[in-house]
Amino acid sequence: MNATTRIIDAEQQETLTALTDTLTRFSKREIEPHIHAWDEAGEFPRSLYLRAAELGLLGMGYPEHLGGSPATWRMRNTLSQQLSRMGGSGGLLASLFSHNIGLPPVLRYGSEALQQRVIPPVLRGEKIAALAITEPSGGSDVAALRCTAVRDGLDYVINGEKVFITSGMRANYITVAVRTGEAGSKGSGGISMILLPADVAGLSRTRLEKMGWWCSDTAHLRFDNVRVPAANLLGEEGGGFKIIMTNFNGERLAMSAMALGFAQACFDEALDWARQRKTFGNTLMEHQVIRHKLVDMRMRIASAQAWIDSVTARADAGDAGADWVAQVCMLKNHATQTMQFCADQAVQILGAMGFMRGTKSERIYREVKVMMIGGGSEEIMKELAARQLGL
């Protein structure tokens, strides 16, 4: 049996069922009742990080000696999908789990001392980690980034800007992509990754207002002669581009699972509404057009689910080859298009209620675009897939 058709055994199924139960309880008790108010307030309480850590959710997939617990991709995607479906907003999940894009480079390429200092407090929910790649001059063309880090004795001195950074205001640690090497060095070969403690002199942060993801903080960062110990370099100087690209695969897979969860949340809300709402003497469900809309949603959800399961099984079997990368890119587009379609149909089925703040579908409708742009836009996903497939 090959990896794509691998069936999980009874023990793994039991673990997944227990995880799903924990996630459902956590969502129903501690997120869903508050999420609307948090979104309106533009933030969620920091105590939620501690609670998620207590349940072991922040540490999933990290080594035990750093405070984590081993987890397959299937388990991690279950987390993303289930929390999205059960009431977590995209903003909440992006911020609560921003360490899952900020920490992997530290875990894979940071020194043992750096890992020990940084990773355990983040997994305990006491500190927050973020990733800063995008700049005002552009995010898609990573190889063109301009922020510089110049070696000076035992330090690097960073100058430049980063923008649209999730958890940028709150983060205690920021994994930053910088241009190192000779002054004026260009292209992907001059990029390095460095871990920045956010309490350094010369770092200023400005909060940005957005179409959706309101309870997530998104920041513009400015570095003015910021000094970081050279020991905080992740991997080799000039080796940053590869680190960034590898990191993106995990982010895109997780975003696909989130997008699917949001599509399901829209379906669930629309179905519930269609069963209760009456027009012309019948429930909406009794109108064929409405039933067909729900079937169209279900069809897309089923295909996205099957594709996620297949790509996830390949990831768990250790596949990270060119075809797998292409699948992740195409999957991200398919899953986010599924979310877009379902959000649109759900708002339509809910009628004016779907336009009102407080319904899930209204919020998710506003969260669609960031899913199709962030972590690699739809256009860039197609281009990358084409290259990986040799088209």
Ligand SMILES: Cc1cc2nc3c(=O)[nH]c(=O)nc-3n(C[C@H](O)[C@H](O)[C@H](O)COP(=O)(O)OP(=O)(O)OC[C@H]3O[C@@H](n4cnc5c(N)ncnc54)[C@H](O)[C@@H]3O)c2cc1C
């Ligand atoms: C809410 C939010 C949170 C984010 N969080 C983070 C974060 O935590 N860390 C981080 O580093 N970044 C973050 N981002 C930034 C995100 O990754 C970028 O927005 C994304 O990579 C696209 O970059 P850009 O917005 O600069 O668009 P650009 O690169 O300027 O592109 C603009 C448009 O042109 C298209 N385009 C560009 N080049 C081509 C081409 N060659 N062919 C065809 N079309 C092209 C793009 O697809 C896009 O539609 C976040 C963004 C948002 C909105």
